Amino acid sequence: MVEQNDRLSRAFAALADPTRRDLVARLAAGDATVSELAAPYEVSLQAVSKHIKVLEDAGLVRRSRDAQRRPAHLEAEVFDLMTKWIERYRQQAEERYQRLDALLDRMSEDDTETATDTDQERGAAG
Amino acid sequence: MSSTTKHETLIEADAALPTVRIVREFDAPVDRVYRAHVDPEQVKQWLGPRSIDMDITTWDMRTGGEYRYTALSGGEEVAHFYGSVHRVWENQRIVQTFGFEEMPEAVSLDTAEFIDLGDGRTRLELLSIVYSMEARDGMLASGMETGVKEGYDALDELLAKGAGA
Numbered sequence: 549m550v551e552q553n554d555r556l557s558r559a560f561a562a563l564a565d566p567t568r569r570d571l572v573a574r575l576a577a578g579d580a581t582v583s584e585l586a587a588p589y590e591v592s593l594q595a596v597s598k599h600i601k602v603l604e605d606a607g608l609v610r611r612s613r614d615a616q617r618r619p620a621h622l623e624a625e626v627f628d629l630m631t632k633w634i635e636r637y638r639q640q641a642e643e644r645y646q647r648l649d650a651l652l653d654r655m656s657e658d659d660t661e662t663a664t665d666t667d668q669e670r671g672a673a674g
Numbered sequence: 675m676s677s678t679t680k681h682e683t684l685i686e687a688d689a690a691l692p693t694v695r696i697v698r699e700f701d702a703p704v705d706r707v708y709r710a711h712v713d714p715e716q717v718k719q720w721l722g723p724r725s726i727d728m729d730i731t732t733w734d735m736r737t738g739g740e741y742r743y744t745a746l747s748g749g750e751e752v753a754h755f756y757g758s759v760h761r762v763w764e765n766q767r768i769v770q771t772f773g774f775e776e777m778p779e780a781v782s783l784d785t786a787e788f789i790d791l792g793d794g795r796t797r798l799e800l801l802s803i804v805y806s807m808e809a810r811d812g813m814l815a816s817g818m819e820t821g822v823k824e825g826y827d828a829l830d831e832l833l834a835k836g837a838g839a
Contacts, residue, residue, distance in 0.1 A: 560811030561808045564811070566690065569689070634685060634687060637685060638683055644721065645683055645698045645700070645720075647720035648710055649700060651710055651719050651720050652700060652710060
C-alpha cells in the first residue's frame with residue numbers, strides 16, 4: 549500500500565510542474581525526441597531531458613530503445629486511470645449528496661405531515 | 675430518492691491551482707440544505723459513506739467553533755477527522771478547515787456557499803484549497819482508498835510495465 553501510494557504520488561508530483569504538463573500535452577499528439585520537445589522552449593536540451601526523465605521515472609512516459617533518436621512515448625493508459633480517479637472522487641461526492649437528497653426529501657415530508665418541527669429548533673447552530 | 679430532477683455532482687480540479695471545486699444542486703430550500711450541514715443529527719445521516727458510521731464528538735458550526743468525528747467501519751475506528759470553523763454566515767456560507775489525525779500535514783481550507791436558486795432549489799458550491807498541487811492530487815487520489823482497490827492494482831501494473839520498458 550505504501551509502495552502504491554509512493555508511485556501514485558510520483559505520478560501526480562511529476563505533473564505538478566507546468567513545463568512537464570506542457571510536455572505531456574505535446575506528447576499526447578505523438579512521440580517526439582528531446583530535441584524536438586526542446587525546440588519551442590528557451591531552455592537547454594539538458595533541462596528538457598531532465599523533465600522527461602522525471603516523467604519516465606513516474607511511469608508516465610516511455611523511451612524507446614532506438615539508440616539514435618530515443619523518442620519519448622506517452623503512456624496514455626496512465627492518464628485514463630487518472631481520469632478514473634477523479635471520476636471516482638466525483639462519484640463519492642455524488643453518493644454523499646444523494647443521501648442528502650434523501651434526507652431533504654424526508655424533512656420536507658415531515659414538514660407537510662406535522663406542524664411542530666423540532667429540527668427547526670435544533671438546526672440553527674448560530 | 676429525489677424524483678423531480680436528476681442532479682449531477684460537478685468536480686473541477688484546476689490545472690494550475692491546488693484547488694478542488696464541487697458543485698451540486700438540491701431540490702430543497704437553502705435553509706434546509708444549510709441546516710443539513712450544521713445539525714449533527716442530520717449530518718451523520720449523509721456525510722459518511724454507507725459502510726461507515728460517524729461518531730460525532732463535536733459539531734459546533736458557529737464562527738470560532740470546531741468539529742470532530744470518528745469514522746467507524748464495523749465498529750472499528752478507521753479515521754479521526756477534525757477542523758476549525760473559521761466563520762459562518764447563516765444560510766449563506768461556511769468557512770472551515772478540514773483535516774484528519776492520520777495525516778496531520780494534510781489540511782484544506784473549505785468554503786461552502788449555499789446559493790438560493792428560488793423555487794425551493796439550492797446550489798451548493800464547495801471550494802477546497804490545499805498548499806500544493808501534489809497535496810491536491812493526493813486528495814483526489816484518496817478517493818480510491820475507500821473502494822476501488824483494483825484501480826491501484828491496475829496502476830501498479832501499468833507503472834511497473836512503464837519502468838521496465
